[in-house]
Amino acid sequence: MYAFILRHLLMPVYEKIKGKNLLLHLKNYESNLALSKEQLAEQQWQALQILLKHCFEHTQFYPKVWAKVGIHNTDDIKSLADFAKLPVVTKTDITEHYQEFLADNFSNNIKKSTGGSTGQPFSFELNTDSNTRREAIMWRGYGWLGAGLGQKTLYLWGADVGEPTLFKTIKTNLYHKFYNRKMLNSFAMNKNNMIEYVKEIRTYKPKALVSYVNPLYELACYINKNNTPVFSPDTILTGAEPLHDFQRTEIEKAFNCNVYDTFGCREFMLMSAECTEYKKLHTNSDHLVIETLSEQGESVTEQSGDLVITDLYNFGMPLIRYVNGDRATLINEPCRCGNPLPLMSSVDGRKLDIIKTPSGKTIPGELFPHLFKEFKGISRFQVKQSKIDEVHIFIIANEKFSKEDQISITAEINKYAANELNLKFELVEDIPLTVSGKHRVTICEV
Structure with a gap:
């Protein structure tokens, strides 16, 4: 009415x-x-x-x-x-x-x-x-x-x-x-x-x-x-x-x-x-x-x-x-x-959501949400690339997260990265939002 x-x-x-x-x-x-x-x-x-x-x-x-x-x-x-x-x-x-x-x-x-x-x-x-x-x-x-x-x-x-x-x-x-x-x-x-x-x-x-x-x-x-x-x-x-x-x-x-x-x-x-x-x-x-x-x-x-x-x-x-x-x-x-x-x-x-490798390969940002959803020990994550050969993976984990999960994630990413990327996992308490209040899943600065 x-x-x-x-x-x-x-x-x-x-x-x-x-x-x-x-x-x-x-x-x-x-x-x-x-x-x-x-x-x-x-x-x-x-x-x-x-x-x-x-x-x-x-x-x-x-x-x-x-x-x-x-x-x-x-x-x-x-x-x-x-x-x-x-x-x-x-x-x-x-x-x-x-x-x-x-x-x-x-x-x-x-x-x-x-x-x-x-x-x-x-x-x-x-x-x-x-x-x-x-x-x-x-x-x-x-x-x-x-x-x-x-x-x-x-x-x-x-x-x-x-x-x-x-x-x-x-x-x-x-x-x-x-x-x-x-x-x-x-x-x-x-x-x-x-x-x-x-x-x-x-x-x-x-x-x-x-x-x-x-x-x-x-x-x-x-x-x-x-x-x-x-x-x-x-x-x-x-x-x-x-x-x-x-x-x-x-x-x-x-x-x-x-x-x-x-x-x-x-x-x-x-x-x-x-x-x-x-x-x-x-x-x-x-x-x-x-x-x-x-x-x-x-x-x-x-x-x-x-x-x-x-x-x-x-x-x-x-x-x-x-x-x-x-x-x-x-x-x-x-x-x-x-x-x-x-x-x-x-x-x-x-466009910046695409992760790059030294040889010119690209990994679409869509990969990561579909990958990480399979791991019940991950509450939230962010993938950030600041160097062409290095990627930081920030994870807010719960009690179900294990070392085996990290190994599995590494193996899956390497299917697309051909072992060109140094994957650095960091367990964190929080992942900051953008200035507009959004959560960026992937960030590429190279």
Whole structure:
């Protein structure tokens, strides 16, 4: 009932006061789900042409750089194949040429920043309507998963850094209450206070639960290990970190409901969300142009590649073919659920998640979660490579961990590393989270 009241009564008044168009954008994006694949592609192409024209006319960076590859105006970009010839943009490019990326006809941009999984601080901007569109895309994806606008939702999520003022605390609480959601600080959760989080969930009785992957997985392990009764929501959404199959299984067992994965990043918010029928990730092609590139910079599908993203509606600081540091696999097949949005078959982690060997071999980060889940003596782990021939394996162990486990792990890794890596095991009490409150499974600094 509240979801209906919020969308049809409260939000229209709120938007009139704030001058926002969230509901209009949400309605339009939802109507796009009735389009054909061809109609979506044409809509995307039309939006892209408008954006490219804007970049030529109102930014300094893009015309200068594109001219170097023979692209002088929009007439030189007649297809997505031509578009793919444009140079990619990196965080370093933006940091070093920040002012040149800003459009000269947008002055009241919203400024954002992120530490990212690499820990490298990064700042960017977007115009206000673009920010509203991002929210609409999020609510559309969350909506088809049962956690839409106004649904009673509990978030096990990161908290703001620093000590908020009383005024900010009151304002934030009213804001969350308006959207019918409760926030639990995942940063503060530990093995000693997990029962309090379970009690909060039991008391609040959310229709939907949204969480970082690893905090929810750890809470699920606690619930299953101790047979702790917990309220079962209708749906669970995970994000911010890769969701592995063994984690999904553990969480679904604990909460007795389906778990659906979402994928996004700070620069673009939601990029894809699973469907309820087949748990396939659908990409938001009516809001973004998403590409994957091989190590040689060639466009690829049906195999893992570096993600390259273009925000079709950020006119304040256009991000054109931006490399965000993630890897994924795009596929061309349609989903049987009927959603026309294209599919992303898997999120393959960050580029830096790949462990390297002196001879040039690579070990995908996905190996390690699937390997370590087989050892009941390991509560949490992290694999970190700071030298090309050396890897540190940090383990939070319990009483079941043994020397034989270490030998087995070494043997399994050496199947892929060919004994080129010096594996150093370290038993630790804690593994620090990133500055954004996430747990990185693998880190490669070489």
